[in-house]
Amino acid sequence: MRQTTSSHPNTPDLTTTPAKKHNKTTMSSVFEPSHSTTRPPLGGGPSLADTLPSINFGFDELRDRMAKFTAKFDAFIEQGRKRVLEERNQFRMNVAELQEDQRMKKKDIEILQLKTSSYQQTMSKEAAETREMQAAITSLTAQRDKQAANRDALKAQIAATQKEIDARLAAQRAHAAQVEAQARFNVPELDFWVTNLCLRIEGAGVEDRLKFVYTHVDEKSWEREAWFELSMGGRDYDVRHCRPKLEREKVERVLERVNETRELAVLLKGMRELFVEAMKS
Template sequence: MASAFESSLSSSLSGRQTLSATAPSMADSLPSINFGFDELRDRMARFSARFDAFIEQGRKRVLEERNQFRMNVAELQEDQRMKKKDMEILQHKTNTHQQMISKEAAETREMQAAIASLTEQRDRNKSMRDSLQQQIAETQKEIEARLAAQRAHAQYIESQSRFNVPELDFWMQNLCLKIEGAGQTDRLRFVYTHVDEKDWDREAWFELSTSSRDYDVRHCRPKLEREKVDRVLERVNETRDLAVLLKGMRELFVEAMKS
């Protein structure tokens, strides 16, 4: 604005000087007037400088306040995040503590149940121990009685074997028979040959148990019908004649080989 005013003033002055140079004017006789343009220009320049400084200070203050606001917001967000994390940690600890309490309560109940079960089992074991002791005593008496019977039976067999040795040799030769041990003290294995017409060397055998007074056939090869074996044993136990057993079993093996 000051520049436009000054340019217009200069133009009027230069025009006035041109007119005064060409022709005399009445303005030359007028007194000179000082409007104070220089002072006005200085004042306006100082105002512009102060205004610019004010604007700059305001802009800086706004920037500082905005930065401070952002920092405050960031701090608040960080505080909120830390508090949230602390709350999560506290909740986790609370849950863990509750779980530990529940676990300890469950373990306490289990221990109490186990103690009650062990107490009950101890009482049952005590009662069973007393019963077993009584059964052991009775079983011991029964074992002693059976041992005595077995010893008596063994003595009887031994006394009879002295008289039956020639007869036993006779049946072993005529029945193609041999006697072996069966791996146990109360068992004998009787092995036959010449029972298969197609293969005279093929063997057939049975195991005789002498653990009791009555004879009993436990195993045989080839396998025979149990009913037929029981019928032979029934005749043997009635007659107490071992020859009946040897002949009867050979006849069963021959029959089995043919079939």
């Protein structure tokens, strides 16, 4: 504790000062001139030093007072040190609390910034979605109007097409009646041509199409076959494929005569003549 007191720059060294004064007092109190010299007095009477009065400076009382002062000063310093420590600890606690509060505030600010950013992004996204929905509504409205116009046009077209279909159905019914009436006469005639033209009739694998196969068309090989496929799906007859290959112009001339007369025998006879001619060449 005395070391703490002496280390203060403005505090005097009170512990050493009384000791120095005490030493001087002791030396003065025990000083005897008779012991300080070996010279005998000049006269036979007492010396001058013996005649001086003894002086008591009260060093013991001063030392006690200094000791009490030192104790009080040390207690004051100790209390001050404790108070300084307490205040420093309290200051540190306050600083720690302030730092913690600052950290929490900073964290709250960061959370609020994140929420603000999220809200802004959400608002931007909702605004973009709103614009997209408005654009989609505009586009759908335009499509609806366009489809309504197309619907009206289609209705008119359907009505016109239905009229045309009805006319064609009526024509087909009339043609079917004519074909049926002609078929009654064609069946015996067809058997005659199949027998006499060495002909057989097969399916072509396609609806409304027949395959007519001839034999005995090549003089060098009676078993060699020649055939053609007849399409009957349309209003007029049409030859789709044939083996061997025939000139299309000649086939067209035969078909023209058949479609004019509507007699199948003309087609069968004409095609056989073309095959025989092709085999010879």
